[in-house]
Amino acid sequence: MMHQRPRISDVARLAGVSTATVSRALSNPALVSEETRAAVDQAVQATGYRINHAARNLRHRRTGGIVALVPGLANPFFSQILSGIASVLAPAGYNLLVADTRSAGADTLLSYAEPSRADGLIVLDGTLPAAGLTRMPVVLACEWVPGLIAPRVKIDNREAAAMAVNHLADLGHRRIGHVAGPPGNVLTEARQAGWQEACIARGLTPDPALLYPGDFGLDSGQRAARLWLDQPKDSRPTAVFLASDEMACGFIGEVVRHGIRVPQDLSVVGFDDIELVAHIAPPLTTIRQPRNQLGRIAAERLLARLEGRVDDTDTVLPVELVLRGSTAPPRG
Amino acid sequence: MMHQRPRISDVARLAGVSTATVSRALSNPALVSEETRAAVDQAVQATGYRINHAARNLRHRRTGGIVALVPGLANPFFSQILSGIASVLAPAGYNLLVADTRSAGADTLLSYAEPSRADGLIVLDGTLPAAGLTRMPVVLACEWVPGLIAPRVKIDNREAAAMAVNHLADLGHRRIGHVAGPPGNVLTEARQAGWQEACIARGLTPDPALLYPGDFGLDSGQRAARLWLDQPKDSRPTAVFLASDEMACGFIGEVVRHGIRVPQDLSVVGFDDIELVAHIAPPLTTIRQPRNQLGRIAAERLLARLEGRVDDTDTVLPVELVLRGSTAPPRG
DNA sequence: TCCGATCATGTAATCGGTTGCATCGACGAT
DNA sequence: ATCGTCGATGCAACCGATTACATGATCGGA
Numbered sequence: 001m002m003h004q005r006p007r008i009s010d011v012a013r014l015a016g017v018s019t020a021t022v023s024r025a026l027s028n029p030a031l032v033s034e035e036t037r038a039a040v041d042q043a044v045q046a047t048g049y050r051i052n053h054a055a056r057n058l059r060h061r062r063t064g065g066i067v068a069l070v071p072g073l074a075n076p077f078f079s080q081i082l083s084g085i086a087s088v089l090a091p092a093g094y095n096l097l098v099a100d101t102r103s104a105g106a107d108t109l110l111s112y113a114e115p116s117r118a119d120g121l122i123v124l125d126g127t128l129p130a131a132g133l134t135r136m137p138v139v140l141a142c143e144w145v146p147g148l149i150a151p152r153v154k155i156d157n158r159e160a161a162a163m164a165v166n167h168l169a170d171l172g173h174r175r176i177g178h179v180a181g182p183p184g185n186v187l188t189e190a191r192q193a194g195w196q197e198a199c200i201a202r203g204l205t206p207d208p209a210l211l212y213p214g215d216f217g218l219d220s221g222q223r224a225a226r227l228w229l230d231q232p233k234d235s236r237p238t239a240v241f242l243a244s245d246e247m248a249c250g251f252i253g254e255v256v257r258h259g260i261r262v263p264q265d266l267s268v269v270g271f272d273d274i275e276l277v278a279h280i281a282p283p284l285t286t287i288r289q290p291r292n293q294l295g296r297i298a299a300e301r302l303l304a305r306l307e308g309r310v311d312d313t314d315t316v317l318p319v320e321l322v323l324r325g326s327t328a329p330p331r332g
Numbered sequence: 333m334m335h336q337r338p339r340i341s342d343v344a345r346l347a348g349v350s351t352a353t354v355s356r357a358l359s360n361p362a363l364v365s366e367e368t369r370a371a372v373d374q375a376v377q378a379t380g381y382r383i384n385h386a387a388r389n390l391r392h393r394r395t396g397g398i399v400a401l402v403p404g405l406a407n408p409f410f411s412q413i414l415s416g417i418a419s420v421l422a423p424a425g426y427n428l429l430v431a432d433t434r435s436a437g438a439d440t441l442l443s444y445a446e447p448s449r450a451d452g453l454i455v456l457d458g459t460l461p462a463a464g465l466t467r468m469p470v471v472l473a474c475e476w477v478p479g480l481i482a483p484r485v486k487i488d489n490r491e492a493a494a495m496a497v498n499h500l501a502d503l504g505h506r507r508i509g510h511v512a513g514p515p516g517n518v519l520t521e522a523r524q525a526g527w528q529e530a531c532i533a534r535g536l537t538p539d540p541a542l543l544y545p546g547d548f549g550l551d552s553g554q555r556a557a558r559l560w561l562d563q564p565k566d567s568r569p570t571a572v573f574l575a576s577d578e579m580a581c582g583f584i585g586e587v588v589r590h591g592i593r594v595p596q597d598l599s600v601v602g603f604d605d606i607e608l609v610a611h612i613a614p615p616l617t618t619i620r621q622p623r624n625q626l627g628r629i630a631a632e633r634l635l636a637r638l639e640g641r642v643d644d645t646d647t648v649l650p651v652e653l654v655l656r657g658s659t660a661p662p663r664g
Numbered sequence: 665t666c667c668g669a670t671c672a673t674g675t676a677a678t679c680g681g682t683t684g685c686a687t688c689g690a691c692g693a694t
Numbered sequence: 695a696t697c698g699t700c701g702a703t704g705c706a707a708c709c710g711a712t713t714a715c716a717t718g719a720t721c722g723g724a
Contacts, residue, residue: 005447008681018704023682033702053448054390055680058709063386065429073418074624079411086405087435095429095449097397103419115337116384116710117427218611246608253611276578279550279585280612292406339710350674355712365672387710390679448680 006047015043026051065095066302067118069109071125071143073100076274077216077244077291078124081142084295085122092303094119101125106132120302123150126186137305141298142289143186151305152314153298157187160287160319161194161241162201164269167285167321168239169202171329173267175210177237179224179247182215191243191271210237214247221250228266229258238330239267245274248284252326263328273322282325290317338379347375358383397427398634399450401441403457403475405432408606409576409623410456413474416627417454424635426451433457438464452634455482458518469637473630474621475518483637484646485630489519492619492651493526493573494533496601499617499653500571501534503661505599507542509569511556511579514547523575523603542569546579553582561590570662571599577606577618584612584658595660605654614657622649 012019017036024031025040032040043049057063066089070078082098089096099112110132113121121136126143138150168176178195181188192211199206209231212224221242228236228251242248248270252262260266262282270277273288297315304311344351349368356363357372364372375381389395398421402410414430421428431444442464445453453468458475470482493510500508510527513520524543531538541563544556553574560568560583574580580602584594592598594614602609605620629647636643 007679019681020683020705021703024703027682031702036702050446051448052390052680053446054386054395055448055709056682058384058386058390058680058711059682061709065427072415074408074412074415076406076408076411079408079414080406082411082430083404083406083432083435086430086432090431090436090440095397096431097427098414098418098430099422099428100415100418103415104422108422114382114385116382116386218607222611249608249611253613253615256613275550276581276608279554279581281585281588283585340712341710351711352675352713353673356673359712363672368672384710387679388712390681390710391712393679 005052006049007052008049010047011040011043011049014046015039062119063115063117064093065097065118066120066122066299067097067099067112068122069099069101069112069125069128071101071127073098076276077246077272080274080291081124081295081298084292084297085141085299086295087292088296088299088303092299094303101128120306122298122302127184137302139298139302139305142291142294146186149312151301151312153294153301153317154314155289155294155317155319157190158194158197160271160289161191162198163319163321164241164271164287165195165198166202167323168241168267168269168327169198169204171239171267171327173237173239173330174204175207175235175237175239176204177210177212177228177240178206179212179214179221179240179242179251181243183213185216188243195241209235212240214243216244216246218246218250221247221252222254225251225254229255229260239269239327241269241271243271245270245272245277245284245286248286248326249277249280252280252282252284263326264331267327267330269327278324285324285327286322288320288322290319293317337384338381339384340381342379343372343375343381346378347371394451395447395449396425397429397450398452398454398631399429399431399444400454401431401433401444401457401460403433403459405430408608409578409604412606412623413456413627413630416624416629417473417631418627419624420628420631420635426635433460452638454630454634455480459516469634471630471634471637474623474626478518481644483633483644485626485633485649486646487621487626487649487651489522490526490529492603492621493523494530495651495653496573496603496619497527497530498534499655500573500599500601500659501530501536503571503599503659505569505571505662506536507539507567507569507571508536509542509544509560509572510538511544511546511553511572511574511583513575515545520575527573541567544572546575548576548578550578550582553579553584554586555582557583557586561587561592571601571659573601573603575603577602577604577609577616580616580618580658581609581612584614584616595658596663599659599662601659610654610656617656617659618654620652620654622651625649 008019008022012022022040025037086096113133113135115136121138123140126145130145130148140150140152144152180192196206212227214220270284270286273286277284340351340354344354354372357369418428445465445467447468453470455472458477462477462480472482472484476484512524528538544559546552602616602618605618609616
């Protein structure tokens, strides 16, 4: 009678060889003779043997897992990056472990950065403490932790913001507002700086009255819209660049509800190009980030690092201004 | 000079006890004396010892991981369920492994259902073969595999569809269309059946001309809209119930682009209540699914199963019809 | 004073593969 | 005929923690 699950020694006994030979036949077939290989294969079939990963990993001193630290799993923006990551890791034989940095305590998170839990880390959250992340190979994707030396895969957020502003300025807008991301976020800072610099470069004033707080979420876009609606008509911006598409949706939804027409009365540019915004009314003009590719490249660079190819350079992916229906020249 | 990472024997030597005592002090402190515990704690501090999970798991014959099989990680619908799952698993000390059933071969997927890779499985994809999934504890969430005996956490899709139809019928609509999900999907079938039955119950005819193919995706909503636009004005439905919010967005975007006004010319009801649809113009009337809760409960039931509490009943969560701006009485 | 119960701790087997080293036979070269 | 080489395989020591069992100390009770 067979015990629980068959072990390698069960296969060895049935094939009439040692466990060492079975192991070699399975993981490096070139090392064993043709006949032995056949005998082992048949014994594996007969017993229904499946390898025990825990045992193999213990011996190999690796886990076969990669952790992705995500600030908000429910966020469609990050899930598309995750999708890119998964599409690279799965074929490479790695497990993708996902941890939400929002719903876990700091100690829990750091426990993911242990070599016995995962072989590497992909960090999508720039607000984590750099200290805890140095114990294993790390790649930063999209966001990044200031002070942490590790390869980054990202876009040029400053330049991207400038593209948005330039587009609006080209249309003739002179007062271009900005709804920023959450305070302290590296993306927030880069995009806001890009907005400021581009305004100045075009001879426009990035007045504080044109800057609205936000946090990338839908509701904060709505709140920004209320602030905009409360401003006197002749001093409020005729165009707004928002640091995320979600905020842009919240913003447009709110102003439209108050009778404002987009783009006739107000032009709006978003950021990210999440799938949905091509289909809302009006379709959103936005900056497209190659999210899937971003995830894929981050994963590839981490794998390269695990194979010993160390390369601390940053990868900067190109963005694209997608012109749709939410922008037009100002009235008058 | 310390070797690589400190092992339990390093701690033992420093504390002047055996490895067994260290193990006990760490995992079951009640078993050791006060002084020993203090000595061990101090030695742990001094060495910076962290447990090796692979070794512990090998001995315990468990992995500490739960796999979620997701059809399309990038889909915001699923990522919210994942978020619920993660919020339960992390505090319980389990790793969440995510695998995208779309981007992996069948053999790869089945390899996730091995006891040495994970302790349990949460299946969000109803199109998987039941055969491979029986090797470990499974819970089905949202979608389910027909023929697979395992607890299901889901909503009453028939009833939910009926709620949508009844709402439209109450408004006075007599021709109510339906854009279905992908063929063969269990949700597609249940929702379509609910639409049919409710129509009949209200004395309406679920004419085949009122039924449009779809696949839950944005584009298929757009395609359905083109079909609708091509129909003669006096025979096309005055209201459409779509099996997903994404399709509803694609549908509305397309008809609005052709000068149709929602809800004046056409009423639209979606399904899911993904976050964004509250903010588009017009805000979408839809069926809300408690996605986060769905994930949480699925995870809790799996954990219960892992602790030996077997319970094969289904959990049916309540849905809610959310009234917004995309529905109104028909003209005339 | 002696015995059994109780508590703290150590010894060593165990979880299940992997792999360095040794062994052995066959074969080509000298 | 002899030696060196090479290919195939087995032996046994790992990887690092857990835990059944054994041991020894302590203590209360007879």
